[in-house]
Amino acid sequence: MPAYVPFxxxxxxxEDVRYEYGPDSARRPGVLRGFTVELCWDSTVYPGTTRKVWIHVxxxxxxxxxAGLVLFQDGWWYLDPDGDVRGGIVLDNLVHHGDIPVTIGVFVDxxxxxxxxxPTGRTNRSAEYxxxxxxxxxxxxEEIIPEVRRRFAxxxxxxxxxIVGGSSGGNCALTVAWHHPDRFRRVAGFLSSFTQLPGGNNYPALIHTTLRKPLRIFMQAGHRDLRWNEPDHNWLAENLRVAAALTEAGYDLRLVLGDGGHSPNHAGVLLPDALRWLWRTPQG
Structure with a gap:
């Protein structure tokens, strides 16, 4: 049966494009709300840093x-029920309707x-992501997931x-799975900042010269992302290069190309379908 897409x-x-949200990005009648635990965390892997972590069940x-586990970078941006992504609401809806297995969301700032x-020197975001x-x-x-497992099965x-992320959090998500494919197999990267990798974007070459890893990857790129028409440090071009390399290497990849700039709006609209696709059965 073909899948018909409305015109x-x-x-x-x-440039100025905003996508409308679907029903799974809002509270749906009859869907019970999960609960969220907030933690403050002082890291040993990143000495001197502190952060908030939210566990949504x-x-x-x-x-x-x-339960399954999905890690979101830029925690509160992705959890905020009034924000652009609304990850907790999406998880509640998808789990309730059986679209994905019961999955705990961990939102890490x-x-x-x-x-x-x-303020410009306080954040460790770029060093981490x-x-x-x-x-x-x-x-x-070593730090976050053991604490989740101490509380939940x-x-x-x-x-x-x-693992999910946008902008620098998007390339972070792929990097985590690339280095730890024994633990993370599902990856969603939205408007990933591959241009900001130290020494440049080495993923296309690596993907071609490395034995294929057991990853399923959802990517979103934007026609008017940062420096979209520049010859270097071009967010759009680097996302397309990574997607092309993954396709040529035989990865289970889905790429969505949209309009608009470096905004999380399209990521939020896509998140329900991205999670459905990532957790679909192999024959789906």
Whole structure:
């Protein structure tokens, strides 16, 4: 059976575009709300940093049945029920309707140095998200996830573990899964900032020369993302290069190309379908 897509005219202006949300991005009648636990966390992997972490548990969670796990970077931006992404609401809706298995969402803010007064120097976001190494993944695996598992039953199956992020959080999500494919198998990256990787974007070359990893990857790129018409440090072009390399290497990839600039709006609209696609059965 073909999948029919309703006709929607393309906007002539590609700069100032805002996508309308679907029903799974709002509270739906009859869907029980999950609950959220807020933590303050002082890191040892990133000494001197502190951050907030939110653990969102859908109402269908049963301690006798270990849940899946999905990690969101830029925690509150992705959890805020009045924000652009509304991750907790989306999880409640998808789990309630059986679109994805029972999955706990962990929303992790980037670290800050509270001892530094200058706001520009307080955040550790770029050092954590834009680095191309296994350190941030180790932080999640050694510090955050054990705390989640201390409180809730979580499956050991890496096919039920995912990681999501946008902008620098998007390339961070892929980097975590790239270095830890034994734990993270589902990846969603929205408007990823591959241009900000130290030394440039080495993913296209790496993907071609590395044995394919067991990852399923959802990507979103924007026609008018940062420096979209510049010859270097072009967010759109680098996302397309990564997507092309993944396709050529035979990865299970879905790329959505939209209009608009470096905004989380389209990511929020896509999140329900992205999670459905990432957690679909293999034959789906």
């Amino acid at each position: 929607v005219p393309l906007p002539l202006d590609q 859908p109402a269908a969670y049963n301690p006798a049945e270990p 980037p670290g800050v140095f509270e001892s530094i007064e200058d 834009d680095a191309f190494d296994g350190r941030y993944g180790a932080f999640l695996l 979580v499956s050991d199956d890496p096919e039920r573990w995912g």
